Amino acid sequence: MKGVCGGWESQEELDEMVALEQWDGLALSQQLSEVCLYTPLHSPDLKEIVVVETSVAEQFLQPLEEVEEVNLADQEENDRDDPQDQICSQDVFCTPDFITPIEQQFPVHFDVNKDNTRQRIKSPTRLTPLRYKRPRPEVPLLPEKPNLQNEDGAGLMRGKLVKESACAFMPSHPGVRSKHHRVDSPVCIRNPFVQGDSEENADTLQSARPPVPLAPRFAQSGMSRYSEDFHEIQEIGQGNFSRVYKVLKRIDGCLYAVKRSIHQLHQDSRRKQALTEVQALAAIGMHENVVRYHTAWFESDYLYIQMELCDSTLGQYAASIPATSLECSLLTALWQMAKALSHIHAKGLVHLDLKPDNIYVLDGVFKLGDFGCATRIDGSLSFEEGDARYIPLEFLNEDYTHLCSVDMFSLGASIYELATGVTLPSSGPTYKALREGKLAVPPGFSSSFENLLKELMHPNAKRRPLADDVLKHPIFSRQTLGMNLSEEITALT
Numbered sequence: 001m002k003g004v005c006g007g008w009e010s011q012e013e014l015d016e017m018v019a020l021e022q023w024d025g026l027a028l029s030q031q032l033s034e035v036c037l038y039t040p041l042h043s044p045d046l047k048e049i050v051v052v053e054t055s056v057a058e059q060f061l062q063p064l065e066e067v068e069e070v071n072l073a074d075q076e077e078n079d080r081d082d083p084q085d086q087i088c089s090q091d092v093f094c095t096p097d098f099i100t101p102i103e104q105q106f107p108v109h110f111d112v113n114k115d116n117t118r119q120r121i122k123s124p125t126r127l128t129p130l131r132y133k134r135p136r137p138e139v140p141l142l143p144e145k146p147n148l149q150n151e152d153g154a155g156l157m158r159g160k161l162v163k164e165s166a167c168a169f170m171p172s173h174p175g176v177r178s179k180h181h182r183v184d185s186p187v188c189i190r191n192p193f194v195q196g197d198s199e200e201n202a203d204t205l206q207s208a209r210p211p212v213p214l215a216p217r218f219a220q221s222g223m224s225r226y227s228e229d230f231h232e233i234q235e236i237g238q239g240n241f242s243r244v245y246k247v248l249k250r251i252d253g254c255l256y257a258v259k260r261s262i263h264q265l266h267q268d269s270r271r272k273q274a275l276t277e278v279q280a281l282a283a284i285g286m287h288e289n290v291v292r293y294h295t296a297w298f299e300s301d302y303l304y305i306q307m308e309l310c311d312s313t314l315g316q317y318a319a320s321i322p323a324t325s326l327e328c329s330l331l332t333a334l335w336q337m338a339k340a341l342s343h344i345h346a347k348g349l350v351h352l353d354l355k356p357d358n359i360y361v362l363d364g365v366f367k368l369g370d371f372g373c374a375t376r377i378d379g380s381l382s383f384e385e386g387d388a389r390y391i392p393l394e395f396l397n398e399d400y401t402h403l404c405s406v407d408m409f410s411l412g413a414s415i416y417e418l419a420t421g422v423t424l425p426s427s428g429p430t431y432k433a434l435r436e437g438k439l440a441v442p443p444g445f446s447s448s449f450e451n452l453l454k455e456l457m458h459p460n461a462k463r464r465p466l467a468d469d470v471l472k473h474p475i476f477s478r479q480t481l482g483m484n485l486s487e488e489i490t491a492l493t
């Protein structure tokens with residue numbers, strides 16, 4: 001196979017040159033600052049590109065073909081195989097060639113008054129390439145039968161082929177045999193929020209469940225899936241348990257939020273607790289008013305969760321709204337959160353930490369996030385206490401019989417806080433008064449708005465409207481609201 005470098009003016013001229021010289025490889029040309037690559041059609045079996053010493057050419061060629069470093073012995077062996085298999089970069093970039101015998105060299109004169117692109121330059125017969133492209137080995141896809149594994153820790157099983165980049169940077173992981181072959185699957189974790197596993201899933205989970213409940217420790221080799229897959233742009237938030245980063249995903253070029261646990265989770269019990277959010281999000285599935293979950297993984301005992309990136313929290317958003325349109329904006333948020341809660345409650349889950357900081361805004365759409373305290377409505381899982389400022393008294397008194405109404409109280413308290421512009425207390429007389437139903441909505445808000453908040457924050461959990469009741473509330477009628485919300489309601493009914 002021969003390569004060629006030189007100047008030509010048109011595709012036809014190059015075709016002719018290639019035909020005349022019977023070049024069956026690659027043609028490369030530099031015209032001013034532009035580099036062009038030409039691969040003749042009659043050379044479909046072109047497998048290798050040889051580049052000599054020129055960083056510009058390497059930059060150009062590397063995205064097209066994966067070029068690997070090889071040692072000198074390999075190079076010589078390669079040269080013996082096909083000594084013609086070369087392209088001279090000196091030809092292309094007009095740099096002095098101290099390697100090629102003088103008689104084989106060509107004159108390199110660049111005359112600005114001449115059409116230099118017409119100069120056809122003959123390639124020297126041989127140069128030692130520094131790099132070459134090895135033919136890509138055929139990688140077997142293992143196993144034929146779907147292999148149960150769960151890198152996401154989300155408890156859902158997937159048949160998965162073994163060839164994947166994640167393996168490539170974990171060669172020393174016990175579950176990895178070589179660059180492309182994983183022998184053991186990571187564990188399958190049952191998602192406690194998913195009801196009624198199919199028989200097949202239940203059987204497979206049973207057989208795939210290892211004696212240790214959780215042991216998904218990846219990246220022990222020091223290689224980071226996070227750095228491999230994402231470019232970190234900036235930290236965008238911090239809670240009690242996690243830091244959240246705005247990141248660019250390298251493979252798809254899109255922005256995401258990645259939430260990383262602040263502490264390493266060495267114990268299985270702590271990992272299990274941290275996984276609550278992942279499992280709840282996975283079980284809830286997609287809903288336009290719930291922050292979208294993409295994937296999650298453990299790395300060096302930190303939990304990483306990749307999520308949809310939102311613009312701000314509801315608290316930040318409300319602070320930027322003019323007083324005249326605050327009621328309408330808050331009702332829109334209330335309506336959309338009622339939709340999210342209706343969906344979540346219907347799935348048998350409760351959030352239990354609903355507050356302005358956990359409601360995000362993306363392109364004017366409100367989304368519920370941070371499911372770290374989520375649990376099952378039926379009380380089959382343990383309870384984690386959310387932020388006391390937004391939690392009703394009965395829950396603090398360990399009455400867990402009306403968990404959906406706990407979320408409804410929190411929703412009312414969140415909207416009330418944003419309407420008053422004053423952060424709710426976590427104790428004291430105002431805290432007590434609010435739990436007795438004594439609300440003081442500032443002037444400027446409608447009485448129907450105030451009454452709805454009073455209903456939501458009713459001291460008696462049974463008297464509070466549920467999410468579906470809120471969606472049917474007369475305040476969300478076409479006459480009383482702005483167009484956007486009215487249209488949304490019309491579309492829903």
Ligand SMILES: Nc1ncnc2c1ncn2[C@@H]1O[C@H](COP(=O)(O)OP(=O)(O)OP(=O)(O)O)[C@@H](O)[C@H]1O
Pocket residue numbers: 236237238239240241242243244257259291307308309310311312313357358360369370372
């Ligand atoms: N998907 C997201 N898009 C944009 N910002 C986010 C996102 N998720 C979280 N944040 C930001 O990061 C902050 C902390 O996130 P989050 O509340 O989920 O952490 P946490 O440790 O679970 O918090 P908490 O202490 O309330 O349990 C949020 O207040 C918000 O500002």
